[in-house]
Amino acid sequence: MNVTELARKLKITTKELLEILPVVGFDIGRRAIKIDDRTGRKIVEQWSQLLAAYQEKTAAAKPAETEATVAEAPAVKQVTVPSTIRVKDFAEKLKLPISKVIAELMKNGVLASLNEPIDFDTASIIGQDLGFEVVADTHEQARAETAASATLERLLQEEDQTKRKPRPPVVVVMGHVDHGKTKLLDTIRKTNVVAQESGGITQHIGAYQTVHKGKMITFIDTPGHEAFTTMRSRGARAADVAILVIAADDSIQPQTKESIKIINSAGLPMVVAINKIDKPDANPDRVKQDLAALNLAPEEWGGKTICVPISAKQGTGIDDLLEMILLVADTQAEQITANPDRPAVGTIVESHISKGEGPVATVLIQNGTLHRGDLVTIGDTFYGKVRAMKDFIGGDVSEATPSMPVKIIGLKAAASVGDILQVTADVDRKSRVSSYQLKEQATAYSKPREEIGPQENRQALNLVIKADVLGSLEAIISSLVALDHPEVSVNIIAKGLGNITEGDVQRAATGGAQLIGFHVKPTQAAEQLAREAKVELKIYQVIYHLIEEVKAKLEAMLKPEVIRTELGMLKVLAVFVKEKDVMVVGGAVTRGLAVIRSKVDVVRAKQTVATGTLAQLQMNKIAVNEATAGQECGIRFEGKPVIQVGDSLVFYTEVVKEKKIG
């Protein structure tokens, strides 16, 4: 039912209702529009009690509030926390004793030991309870990219306004894995990229252009799998407008929420495409409801979010969606401009080393025009001459204008994704050659970073990783490093781009490492050497297969946990039979239970002298399943026959639990 309807029933205003509900335990959000019927009925039934509880609580809170204002609220201390943090490290950040943090976690129903990681949301709640403001840490990569985008911003701002001309809008497509981003772009462009993707999931950024009603639009496709946060935020940073794809049969999922955060922080206007409306279990209203709960009420409900229902599969609603995008782009028209008559500036969106062509980079031109033959730099480093350029279909082009994505061939070294590429007029480049050579070495085979190495006395799984493109390599490494466990971790001893060579095998052999390839192949010689040197070599096409297998390997390294549950104890009063592996004894249960088929420790002078099983149990010559404290019974013990009168038998069960990661 609608919240307004409920408020009417209760004879109060909607505002009052939304004010009261969270205080009395119905946390539906202060801007909720709908409420499920069951909760609604419950509220109506209990209304008089709820109202009383609310009045009591607010009356109690008031004097405290005034006191606090008089005493002036203490300054809230801020701490930055990454997406996961170990309890120990979190306590250190808060400068609080670990025990205090663990106690606070327990109060909130989280049992975590000092080495266990907690996620950002948990840390944020606990931190707040302890009087801190917890903010998300944007890692080093993001900081470097912010610096890069500041440079870009400056380069784009410098431009003389009068020379700016409209350019095609750049539209980034984001959303949860499998919600239909690539399919949507396929339908728009009448292509079939989805069919060519490994496992049907996008694993790198794609950039395409299409014409709608005579207007050019540039699209950036991003992967929705959780491993690719960095790529999603890069895609957003290069764009003017965002399409958030939400499948109508699945509604808002974790990467939908993450995408919303990224879109907001990039300050992009957004159009929501509610996709897969052709499916029988599609529920577009649920999507709208979930959006409303996130403060993104759709326009038709009085909110501001533009929602367009579509089916990428059947092609319905696509024209409406494109129409909306162009409308939204029009509202930004002043910013969607560039000066085509100047040396080019652009952002590298993908980069790889091709066997025949050497380093290849896809760059999105953001200002100026890039020509064949241009000399280019990244930062202060000279990167070479543009020998050839290809558009997104693979056709040769001799120039690339603003908003156009192009592949550049001719670079001397692999560029990093997110780098800003600039054309230079500087012909005195001899002095710079050495610096790019240095960079080339660094990119082709960078040393493992400290944080990737094994920590403390954890067991490490050594890996050498090769991938086709840099974006994938980064995504793989960050996913593997996130497989965090106090006892085991991955240790990446080397990583690089391109096919697997003998050198890679050698490196893996000397480092005692497994060799992993992603979208690359081993050379024949490398394959043979791997066989001879007994280096395990595996090639993957789908990132989550890779992550799952490494995770399984790590889990296999963990010693299983044995959980012992004590059942009871018996005092031995008589020994009746003693054979090779069997004894029959009599005694009295002194504590708990004696249970048939349980494990038995024979204890003498506080030492366990033998272990066996309780095979049969008799009371008054009748077979029974258990005997309780105070009862006497006869026991058939299977195990080393060492039991003597006066010994204690301890009965227990043991469950072996395989440990899991994450």
Ligand SMILES: Nc1nc2c(ncn2[C@@H]2O[C@H](COP(=O)(O)OP(=O)(O)OP(=O)(O)O)[C@@H](O)[C@H]2O)c(=O)[nH]1
């Ligand atoms: N029935 C139906 N299926 C769809 C629709 N759109 C996409 N699909 C299917 O949903 C699956 C996922 O589509 P993709 O386009 O690969 O999804 P994606 O969002 O690009 O996925 P990632 O790139 O891996 O995040 C494919 O099997 C599509 O055929 C739709 O409108 N209706």
Ligand SMILES: [Mg+2]
């Ligand atoms: Mg995709």
